[in-house]
Amino acid sequence: xxxIELLEGERCIxxxxxxxxxxxxxxLVNGIALGSVLTKNFSPSFSKLINITVGGKMLSLRxxxxxxxxxxKI
Amino acid sequence: MSHFALVGKPNSGKSSLFNLLTGLHQKIANYGGATLExxxxxxxxxxxxxxxxxxxxxxxxxxxxxxxxxxxxxxxxKSPILFVLNGMQLENNMLLFSEIADLQIPxxxxxxxxxxxxxxxxxxxxxxxxxxxxxxxxxMNSRNGDGLEExxxxxxxxxxxxxxxxxxxxxxxxxxGEILNSYKDSLVQARNDGAHVxxxxxxxxxxxxxxxxxxxxxxxxxxxxxxxxSKRWDRFFLHPIYGILFFLFTxxxxxxxxxxxxxxxxxWIDQAFASMSEWTNINITNEWVASIISDGIxxxxxxxxxxxxxxxxxxxxxxxxxxxxxxxxxxxxSNRFLSKFGLSGQSVIPLMSSWACAIPAIMSARMIDDPxxxxxxxxxxxxxxxxxxxxxxxxxxxxxxxxxxxxxxxxQGVLLLVLYLIxxxxxLVTAWFISRRAAIPSSxxxxxxxxxxxxxxxxxxxxxxxxxxxxxxxDAGKIIFIVAMVLWxxxxxxxxxxxxxxxxYQSLVEANPDKVISKDAVHLEYSFxxxxxxxxxxxxxxxxxxxxxxxxxxSSFAAREVFVGSLSTIYSVGSEEESLILTRLRNEVNADxxxxxxxxxxxxxLLLFYVxxxxxxxxxxxxxxxxxxxRVPIIQFVVMLIMAYVFAFIGYRLF
Ligand SMILES: Nc1nc2c(ncn2[C@@H]2O[C@H](COP(=O)(O)OP(=O)(O)OP(=O)(O)O)[C@@H](O)[C@H]2O)c(=O)[nH]1
Ligand SMILES: [Mg+2]
Numbered sequence: 001x002x003x004i005e006l007l008e009g010e011r012c013i014x015x016x017x018x019x020x021x022x023x024x025x026x027x028l029v030n031g032i033a034l035g036s037v038l039t040k041n042f043s044p045s046f047s048k049l050i051n052i053t054v055g056g057k058m059l060s061l062r063x064x065x066x067x068x069x070x071x072x073k074i
Numbered sequence: 075m076s077h078f079a080l081v082g083k084p085n086s087g088k089s090s091l092f093n094l095l096t097g098l099h100q101k102i103a104n105y106g107g108a109t110l111e112x113x114x115x116x117x118x119x120x121x122x123x124x125x126x127x128x129x130x131x132x133x134x135x136x137x138x139x140x141x142x143x144x145x146x147x148x149x150x151x152k153s154p155i156l157f158v159l160n161g162m163q164l165e166n167n168m169l170l171f172s173e174i175a176d177l178q179i180p181x182x183x184x185x186x187x188x189x190x191x192x193x194x195x196x197x198x199x200x201x202x203x204x205x206x207x208x209x210x211x212x213x214m215n216s217r218n219g220d221g222l223e224e225x226x227x228x229x230x231x232x233x234x235x236x237x238x239x240x241x242x243x244x245x246x247x248x249x250x251g252e253i254l255n256s257y258k259d260s261l262v263q264a265r266n267d268g269a270h271v272x273x274x275x276x277x278x279x280x281x282x283x284x285x286x287x288x289x290x291x292x293x294x295x296x297x298x299x300x301x302x303x304s305k306r307w308d309r310f311f312l313h314p315i316y317g318i319l320f321f322l323f324t325x326x327x328x329x330x331x332x333x334x335x336x337x338x339x340x341x342w343i344d345q346a347f348a349s350m351s352e353w354t355n356i357n358i359t360n361e362w363v364a365s366i367i368s369d370g371i372x373x374x375x376x377x378x379x380x381x382x383x384x385x386x387x388x389x390x391x392x393x394x395x396x397x398x399x400x401x402x403x404x405x406x407x408s409n410r411f412l413s414k415f416g417l418s419g420q421s422v423i424p425l426m427s428s429w430a431c432a433i434p435a436i437m438s439a440r441m442i443d444d445p446x447x448x449x450x451x452x453x454x455x456x457x458x459x460x461x462x463x464x465x466x467x468x469x470x471x472x473x474x475x476x477x478x479x480x481x482x483x484x485x486q487g488v489l490l491l492v493l494y495l496i497x498x499x500x501x502l503v504t505a506w507f508i509s510r511r512a513a514i515p516s517s518x519x520x521x522x523x524x525x526x527x528x529x530x531x532x533x534x535x536x537x538x539x540x541x542x543x544x545x546x547x548x549d550a551g552k553i554i555f556i557v558a559m560v561l562w563x564x565x566x567x568x569x570x571x572x573x574x575x576x577x578x579y580q581s582l583v584e585a586n587p588d589k590v591i592s593k594d595a596v597h598l599e600y601s602f603x604x605x606x607x608x609x610x611x612x613x614x615x616x617x618x619x620x621x622x623x624x625x626x627x628x629s630s631f632a633a634r635e636v637f638v639g640s641l642s643t644i645y646s647v648g649s650e651e652e653s654l655i656l657t658r659l660r661n662e663v664n665a666d667x668x669x670x671x672x673x674x675x676x677x678x679x680l681l682l683f684y685v686x687x688x689x690x691x692x693x694x695x696x697x698x699x700x701x702x703x704x705r706v707p708i709i710q711f712v713v714m715l716i717m718a719y720v721f722a723f724i725g726y727r728l729f
Contacts, residue, residue: 022517022519023518023519025132025134026133026443026519026521028130028132028276029129029130029132029133030129030521031166031169033276033277033280034277035277035280041305041308042305042308042309042312044312044313044314044317045314046314046410047312047314047406047407047409047410048409048410049406049409049410049522051308051312051406051524053301055163055165055166056162056163056164056165056166056300056301057163057166057523058301058304058305058308058523058524058525058526059521059522059523059524060406060409060419060521060522060523060524061520061521062520065520065521
């Protein structure tokens with residue numbers, strides 16, 4: 001599922017991460033892995049960034065990067 | 075003497091705790107990456123090291139390297155650590171703890187942000203946690219020192235314990251010793267070739283941590299609301315319209331404040347130095363001593379002290395930005411704009427901190443994930459207007475336009491803002507050029523952590539303002555003092571005999587019977603400094619400068635803040651009366667045209683020269699350190715000198 005369908009305040013769970021090994025490792029170090037629960041926060045579209053809460057911290061990712069994370073809404 | 079280190083995630087309050095324990099003043103800020111280098115302090119006879127924050131032992135990022143190396147060293151020597159974690163992000167922080175626990179380093183765990191935990195009614199069963207981890211656990215508020223006594227007692231009795239290993243349950247097929255060694259080997263290897271975290275390893279750790287946390291927290295649903303307040307603020311500060319307007323307004327306010335609030339104390343200081351010079355001339359009978367003090371030292375020092383109010387205000391306002399968490403929001407809203415120049419929101423902290431000084435700014439470029447962007451920032455940052463340029467700008471603006479207000483804004487303040495903008499534009503264009511040209515592969519990794527908003531710790535902001543201003547005065551003061559002495563000497567002595575100069579003076583007087591000719595001015599012209607200035611005059615004449623300005627210009631290549639002091643020294647030596655720096659500049663006459671020396675064109679030209687030129691040895695030294703060779707700083711120096719010359723020339727011609 002793509003992030004477009006995720007609205008502010010909705011939660012999702014990570015089911016797969018695409019992209020290079022470096023990218024996956026980078027996300028892991030930032031606390032995002034399979035099974036992580038993410039909440040989408042206010043993400044104004046002009047910024048082309050997606051704000052999420054993960055593991056008690058607020059993180060911004062680029063839209064294109066976030067699209068590499070496969071999620072399902074919960 | 076035993077020694078131990080503070081280890082933990084970025085922004086977990088290590089430096090705050092370090093300051094509490096040692097009484098030192100490490101930089102504290104509300105974003106990850108405030109501490110960039112290890113710093114040693116002393117507590118009750120123990121040596122403590124404050125380290126940069128680290129996200130994981132597996133991360134490959136540059137700013138975490140120092141800490142990673144240190145932790146591995148500690149694992150070998152079994153030196154203890156104080157593991158600081160953010161109680162509001164317990165699970166997340168425990169992941170790092172588990173990685174370090176597996177290195178079997180003696181540890182005391184500090185759960186920080188006790189106040190946030192209490193406010194959000196998160197209650198831990200601390201003893202149970204200590205039991206599960208296998209080492210002592212203390213609850214702390216590193217901001218106000220609550221819990222410090224208990225920690226001090228544990229430190230005094232050296233109650234560090236080797237924590238339970240997580241990997242025992244992760245890799246139960248290995249024997250104890252074997253596990254530890256293979257784990258360490260994998261980390262050492264990761265350090266060398268950036269090997270990846272074993273995803274399985276991560277899940278297993280997460281699972282164990284999850285079960286520990288569930289067993290010690292009474293009601294895990296409570297803390298979910300903790301971030302709500304910050305999220306609500308973000309809806310305003312990150313808003314495409316309000317957020318951006320607020321940002322622009324804040325910037326305008328900063329510059330108005332720097333210019334406007336500072337003018338009154340600046341006038342006092344200027345006045346005080348002029349009176350001191352006068353007093354010296356009247357009361358010190360030894361002519362030589364009086365001259366060196368009133369013409370050399372005092373004008374030089376006055377040239378730096380006068381800027382204390384402005385610099386203090388600038389540091390104070392930047393301190394508020396750093397402490398509030400707003401800086402990361404600026405990163406967010408400017409990310410897309412910056413990406414057009416090959417930069418990103420990650421460059422905002424280095425770029426904005428270079429308004430204070432390029433040196434820490436260039437170091438903080440380490441927290442940029444993409445090596446190409448980092449190089450662009452290192453190369454372009456010196457073009458941002460650092461506080462050492464402020465003196466030059468201020469004085470020239472004041473000469474150029476008399477104090478006038480247009481509506482609510484101070485015109486001089488607006489001009490200052492324009493100069494800062496030129497600096498920003500030059501930085502962006504240069505960064506764009508470097509990011510297109512530099513043959514550095516891009517890693518294409520990017521994220522930005524948004525810390526929760528916090529009310530600034532006022533004591534810390536104010537104290538830091540004091541420390542930084544003091545450092546500015548002392549560092550700049552030392553250079554200015556030396557330069558002023560050398561200049562005074564060069565300007566007061568001549569390779570020619572006294573009789574020769576007297577002769578020249580007489581013939582000048584005879585040739586211009588209706589002009590008042592100052593004897594001191596003639597002396598200056600025939601001094602060593604005069605000859606030196608005349609030597610370079612042809613090179614700077616196209617920019618509208620005379621030989622006197624040339625001397626000041628040369629002297630400011632070591633450090634640009636020297637310029638005002640040098641001018642002030644040159645003009646004091648060359649005239650009989652003591653007056654304010656400003657008056658002196660305003661009264662200088664261009665010998666060729668008879669007009670004011672500092673007319674609009676000359677001021678514009680000088681300002682532009684200082685916008686672009688890389689006149690700072692310390693910056694060059696730090697760029698060398700961060701890039702590993704002299705190549706970059708030398709290219710930087712030459713490129714910026716050319717830009718300075720070209721723009722100053724254009725500016726002089728246009729006005
Ligand atoms: N409310 C509260 N704020 C705290 C506490 N400890 C630290 N802070 C704040 O947390 C922020 C980070 O503090 P630092 O001491 O700079 O954190 P650090 O771990 O040294 O950060 P890095 O050097 O960037 O890794 C600052 O804004 C502190 O004022 C605490 O116990 N309670
Ligand atoms: Mg720190």
